[in-house]
Amino acid sequence: MxxxxxxxxxxxxxxxxxxxxxxxxxxxxxxxxxxxxxxxxxxxxxxxxxxxxxxxxxxxxxxxxxxxxxxxxxxxxxxxxxxxxxxxxxxxxxxxxxxxxxxLDVRPHAAAEQSWWVISDLDSDLRPSSSPVRTDHVLGVGHASLSLVRATSRRPVGSVLDLGTGCGVQALHASTHARRITATDVSKRALALAAATLRLNRIDAELLQGDWFDPVADRRFDQVVCNPPFVVGPARSDFVYRDSGLDGDDASAMVVGHLPAFLHEGGTGQLLASWIHRRGEDWRERVAGWLPASGVDAWFVQRDIADPALYVGTWLRDAGYDPRSPSGRQKADEWLDWFETHDVEGVGFGFVALRRTESAHGEVVCEDLRHAFDDPLGPETDGWLRRVEWLRDHSSTEALLGSRLVTTSSTVLEQVSSLEETGWAEFVNRLHRTDGPGWQHEIDELGLRLIAGCQGALPVGDLVELLATAHGEDTEELTRAAVPMLRELVRHGMLLPAEWAETER
Incomplete structure (x- = not known):
């Protein structure tokens, strides 16, 4: 009803x-x-x-x-x-x-300067034990929703598509930076609760019912956000909010593969996704294979890996099953059998940022970020995409060496020493970015000297030549070693083009 x-x-x-x-x-x-x-x-x-x-x-x-x-x-x-x-x-x-x-669950939801209300179905803490979870249960603001909120870019845009809106929380946050909002869901109940949430907060949005991208066929947007039913396992549709009816990680693969076609040129997408870790298979190759052949920049960020038993138990409890009950044990057996049949060692979970680009060769990077960090990924997503574009414009060695770079103020040097007979001897030099995802890179002595010299005054190529002369190194060999290091440090926001800093002064 x-x-x-x-x-x-x-x-x-x-x-x-x-x-x-x-x-x-x-x-x-x-x-x-x-x-x-x-x-x-x-x-x-x-x-x-x-x-x-x-x-x-x-x-x-x-x-x-x-x-x-x-x-x-x-x-x-x-x-x-x-x-x-x-x-x-x-x-x-x-x-x-x-x-x-x-x-129904009706609660305040605060973010920065905003205070909203969100209407959803009752969660397990408030739902009477005699009331089972509905097939069309509509989740409230959970950990996954909040992680997507924190990972989403808030750069001002004309149009946003909230694909699979659920209770409408992503659409609420989109209202802070988008002029027009379209929200879709396959569930009639979800759209009714989302409509009520938006009305309660005086936010206008276009609401459309339909499966996946069907309601917006032949349309494009400046930004797409999506928290899809990404649960991995046998094809089933027990609960609309988590089960896609597709096998394995096909739901995540489908959204990643189709989303770029619904973006304007330069438009971005942010979504949560899950992927299988299969014996003998690199997860990076798996997720990269979901993308179109060209015209897309993509950043896959793995935040967690769950072993199959933990994964199954977590989602059984989420749906109100007692794992010790006969029905819970049967569900667990079916799920674990599927994992064994498909050689699944674990299930990865994370965030994906996409951008539609005119470039025939998009940048695809898959990174493991399972360490803890406090800063939201949304601003980092904007920065990552901007830096990737700069690196593409400076793809040749000559262009990179001709640029002036600045080491960011958030980059610090950590040194680890071991005690030897003659005293403390350094054996690890590590650059650490103290904001964003907290990137770390081990670096040698010459690399440290090069990074210390990146203050925007001289082109990088001149710095490499000076360093080679001062330390009796071959310039060509030092250049070959320095270029990939410089590119990685730019990609991770430890080095930035000097003109960016000058523009922002």
Whole structure:
């Protein structure tokens, strides 16, 4: 059943939320930092204590954030001017005798200067144990959604396509940098909740129903974002939000392969994806093979690898299965059998950035970034694509050596020494970028001297010649060693063209 979240009902719900101050700041102010942090850890008791006898805002927090049954009278007051019967008809409330519970998850979602509300289905923490997960269950703002939010470029654009919008959270964030938003989903229920989310936040978007790219056939966009149903395993469609009906990692392969065709020239795409690690196969070759033969720059970032048993157990619990139950054991067996049949050693998960380019030879880079870092990948994506384009324009050795480069202020030198008879002896020199993904590169003594000389005053070729003369090295040999190192350091943002720094002063 699709909730009847009519615009009129959503408008009155918004009035109720604003009146009660049920928004990110209001919730934080009422709970206080300790109870708010405890709630984020899944510990409800401090929040329950903080919301006792606090009027409509406390009622809404207990109803929607804590999953408590509240008195009909208190909820009627908190939701005014939305009538209780209309709230039930909209699926927002479920009656339980003289009390009501939340029928949908409606919660504040804050980002930078923005405070929004997101409407989704109840997650496992708030859903009654007697209520199974729906086939068309619509996820709220989870870890995957937030990781895509952090990895998405916010460069101003004319048009954004949110492919497989779900509850609409990516479309919300797109509203901060796009003039026009199109959101699609195969699920009628998802589109109804996304429409309500967008209406609740006064955001206009075009909503289209259909499978994958079908609703936007023959159209192009400046940016495409996608959090697809990327779960890897046997072809199934148990749950729309995670199961594509395609075998293995074919869903991720299909989106990566087709997405560039829906971009304007220079347009970008950001998506989450999963890929199989198969015995005897390099995952980098696998994912690179998904791309069109030309005209695409691509950056694959692997953030995690799960072994098959852990992967299956995680997704069974996500769907509400007890792995110890007969049904859970049967599902696990089917899944693990599929992994064994297909020689799967692990499942990689990560982020993909794409750009449609006029170049016949796009840049495709696959990198393992499983270490922890705090900075979001969105700004890094913009920087990576810009640096790749610069490297393409300076693809010849002559062009690179003729450029002036600057070592960035975020690049530091780490040195590791071992204790020997004569004292401490350095044996590792490592450049470390202290922002972004925290890239690291080991480098030799001559390389260190070359990087130290990159201050924008002289072309790189002149620096190499001076270094070779000073240390009695062959200039051609030193050049051959320096060029690939310089390109990698530019790609990772440790060296930048001097004209960029001059322009930004």
């Amino acid at each position: 699709t909730p009847d979240l009519s615009p009129d009902r959503i408008d009155r719900l918004r009035d109720a939320f604003l009146s009660a101050e049920y928004h990110a700041d209001g919730v934080m102010n009422l709970l206080g930092p300790q109870a708010h942090a405890a709630l984020g850890r899944g510990e409800p008791q401090p929040a329950l204590r903080a919301t006792a006898d606090t009027g409509p805002l406390g009622t809404l927090i207990r109803l929607f954030l804590l999953g408590e049954a509240e008195s009909t009278a208190a909820v009627a007051t908190a939701l005014h001017p939305l009538d209780m019967e209309e709230a039930k008809a909209a699926g927002l409330l479920v009656e339980e005798g003289r009390t009501v519970r939340a029928g």
